[in-house]
Amino acid sequence: MRAPNAPLLLLVAACGDAGTGSTSAASATDASTASPTSGPTPTTGPAAPTTAALTTAPDATTDASAASDSAGPSTTDIADTTDTGAPDDPPPTCAPVATDDGPDLPEDYGLATIPPTMALVDTFYSYDLRTNIGDCATDRVEWTFVAGPAGARVELPGVAATLAPGDTYVHEAGGAAREQVKVTWDLQAEEPGCAGFAVRWRAWRDCGALDEGAWAPALTQTWDLALRRNHWYSGDLHVHTRHSERGEEAGSAYDYVQRMRNETTNDAGEDFADRRQRSLRGRLHWLVFSEHTNNEMDECGGHFAAWCEADAALTAATGRDVVRQITEDLRGEVLLVAGAEVSNKFDGHFGFLPKNPYPGHPLYAPDYFENPTDYTLDVGYGPGVIRERWVDDAATNAGEIAQIRAMNALAIVNHETGPAFWVTYDWSTTDIDGLEVWNGGNRHDRYDDSAYNGELDLDEVTKNDLLTLEIPEQPIDRSWLGLLKTGRWPLVLVGGSDVHDYNEVVCFDGPCDPTQAELATPTTSVWAPRFVWADGHDGVADGLAAGRVVVHDLANFIDLRVTHADHEHLVGDTIENYAPGTPLELRAFGRVARFVDGDNRVLLILGTRVDADDPTVDVLYSSEDAAHFVTPLQGEDHMRYIRPDSSFDRAWTVTLDDLGPDAAYLIWAQFVPWHNPLYLVGNGQDMALTGAIRVRG
C-alpha cells in the first residue's frame, strides 16, 4: 500500500516571517502577455509589482585566484572560470500554443491548463490536461486526440482504453475522466525537433431540471513540443560493494553494473528501464564506487586496490582495474570509476572523486592527460593509503583534503550532518571541493535540507506566499548554498545513495523503510556534452566539478535555464556583465514521477546574493503562489501544483535590481520538500535539487 495522499504542507515549523524588513533584490515581471496564445512559453501570471529601487552595484571584486588544475592542496577557489563546457544547442523554434478560451464560453467551462512545451529526448513526456466542466456538468464528455506523434496517447483516468492520434471517445461514466486526461509520449527513440499535438474536448451540459441538455462548445488545444537533445548523464557516486562492511550480499562491482543496465532488478523486481517513473533516461550511465577506506584496508590490504581480492573473478572482485575492465568489456556503455569514502572514526567522511583516473584512455579520457589521478601516492603509510584517523590518530580533515587533492581528486564532504554523530563533519575547515547535498540514508530529510540550502523553511514560503525568506543555519557557510554565498565558485554538489546492497529497496508496496538505501536514490545527473569521464571541458567529471548537476530521485527532474541577452545558460554557467534592471528569462522544465509521498509538488526558483552577511533568499517563482505568480485559467488554477506523473514547464521573467557587494547573484530551483511526520527527523522523496546559475555585474 502506498502512502495515502497527505497534505503537502503538513509540517510547518513555528517560525516568524523571515522576510520582513528585508529588501527584495528581485522583481518579477511576466515573461510575455497573459494571452494563452502568446507563444510556446506557458507563462501564467501578470506582472508582480516592481520592488526595490535600483542600486548601483560596485565593481566585481572577486577572488581571482589561479585556476587550480594542479594538485595544489589548499586554494580556496577551485577555479574562477565560465568556460565549463560546450553550450547547449538552442531549442528548436516551434509553433505557439493555441487554446480556445473565447468570451462566449460559460465562465466555469473551459480548458484549465497550459501544456508543457519543452522536453528532453530520451525521457518521458506527459501533460496533465485539465478542464473545468462547471456547475451544469453531466456524466458525458467527448475527448478527441486530434493530432499527435504516432507513439503518443491520451489516457483517461479509470478508463482502460487509450486514444491514439485520430481517435475519439465519448465517455458516459462520469468521474475524473470528465475533466482530466494525460497526454503521454515515450521519448526514448525521438530526435530533437518540434512535435505537434491537438486535443479536443466538449461536455454535455444540463442546466435545468426539465432540460434535455446539449453539447457545450468543443474546445481544442493545439501545441508544439520542442524536443531538445539530452546531455544529462545519470549516476551515483556513493556506492558500497561487499568490500564495505555488510558482507557478500552487498554484491560486487559487476552486480551493480547489471543493475545499471537493467540486466537485473532490485529485490522488488524493479529496474531503471521505465523513464516515466523510475529514471531520467532508462538506465544509469556512470558509477563511482566508494568503499570505506578502513574496510578496504582490512579486506584488500590497502586503499584503492587494483584488484580485490587477488584471486577473485571479474564478477566478484572490486578495484580500479576491475571497473576499468568491465567498462572496456561493455565498450563504454557505462563509465565505472573507483573512488573511495575516506572514513574517519569520527568527524567526517569524504567522497574521493577522481578527476582523471585513466589518463588518455580511449573511453574515459581520450587524448586527455591533465590531472591524472594518482592512486598510488605514498604519504608515508603505503602506496595510495590515505592518512586518516584509522591509519593515524593525529590525522586532520585539512590534511586529508590536501592529500585527496594531491592525488588529483575532489574532496566531497558526505552527509555533513546526520542522525549518526560519528559520521557528522566537524567543519574544522570549509576548504572543501563540494558537498553531498542529499544522502540516501533516511531518504530525503532535514539533514539534506541543511546540506543543500542551510535548512530554508520552504513550507513558510508556500503557506504565506513569501517573496523573501532567510537561511537559518549559522554560521552560514555550512551548506552548499551558504558556501556559494561566501564567494566559492564553482562548488561541487552531488547526491549519494550510500547504498550498501546492490538490490536493496527503500520504497515499494508498503511504508518506505528509511533504514534502507537504494542504488540511485538519489541520482546525480550531470550535463556533459561528451560521454567521457574527463577531457577538461565536456566530460562527466568536468560537469561534476563545474556544478552542472541536478540531484534527484526516480524520474523527478528539473532542468533550469536562464536566458539573458538572447543567450541561454544552464546550471554551472555564469552570466557575465549583467546590467541591473535588465530581464532574465527563467525557465524550469522537467517531470515528476508518481509520488511516494504527498499528492502534489511545488516548484520554486530561488535566488540570493553572493554575500555571506545577508541570509536573504528571494522567491523568483513559486508554482503554488496564486497571489504573485499564477492566475486562474477559465475559473480554475490547476497550474499551481505539479501533479503526479506529469511534465512541467514554467517560465517567468525577473529583473535583478541589486546584486549586492560582490556584484554576484545565484539562481537555483527545487521542489518544496515534503518530510513525512511519521519519522522523527522527517523523511521524504520525490525531490529534485539543481545546481546554480551565477549572475555577475
Ligand SMILES: [Zn+2]
Ligand atoms: Zn559515510
Ligand SMILES: [Zn+2]
Ligand atoms: Zn557511505
